Amino acid sequence: MKTYLALISAAAFALSACGGQETAAPAAQPAASEATAASAASAAPASEAASAEASAASDSTAAAPAEGCEVVVNSDDQMKFDKQELEIKKSCKEFKIVLKHTGKMPKAAMGHNIVISKAEDAQGVVSDGAGATAEKDFVKEGDARVIAYTKLIGGGEETSVTVDPSKFAEGSQYEFYCTFPGHYGLMRGTVKLI
Ligand SMILES: [Cu+2]
Structure with a gap:
């Protein structure tokens, strides 16, 4: 189980690291609209990583209470x-x-x-x-x-x-x-x- 969780978090880390690299190039361009588009795009891989972590967490606990409860x-x-x-x-x-x-x-x-x-x-x-x-x-x-x-x-x-x-x-x-x-x-x- 520990190994499985480690793999999941490694995958989540890879996802977010990868997202960072993708957005680095367009953000360097001077146009303001381009930069806005880039930051919108960067939100997607980040949330994917977060949900991957969340599902890994809920796998490990049987009856997990609501978030923050x-x-x-x-x-x-x-x-x-x-x-x-x-x-x-x-x-x-x-x-x-x-x-x-x-x-x-x-x-x-x-x-x-x-x-x-x-x-x-x-x-x-x-x-x-x-x-x-x-x-x-x-x-x-x-x-x-x-x-x-x-x-x-x-x-x-x-x-x-x-x-x-x-x-x-x-x-x-x-x-x-x-x-x-x-x-x-x-x-x-x-x-x-x-
Ligand atoms: Cu006591």
Whole structure:
């Protein structure tokens, strides 16, 4: 599969490189109309290359969400998310949040999840979550303050959750964070609706 993808991107690169060469000659001519025609022509091979890349990408993922409707957040053994801000596109019908744990420590020692709530509810969700077990992903059962949450994962694992952007009220502040006991201080960020 990797080889196949490499071939596709090599082909896409060749296409765009080739497009560049074709347009170099006419663009050198002084007439303004010629130059405009040349830049219009150069748009074609470029978009061909882009669509070749796009089809290669969709081949590799089974149920790919709509374009731009997904974000990947990495977490590690240092109790850190790699993002301080999560941008959720309001125009998406569904928005997928992928959580990856790039560390090696087990879930019991360094488990991470992503929980989203209003910022003002975060402390309560975290302290109530601490009373839940790891099996319940450190989220109180039926907690209405929680808009979405992923399951708790350990090193090398990956999970995801899909949120409905319409559940975020205009003018409210939202946060994402990890509810593993003791992690909230370092593992939190703001959710921004764009
Ligand atoms: Cu954590």
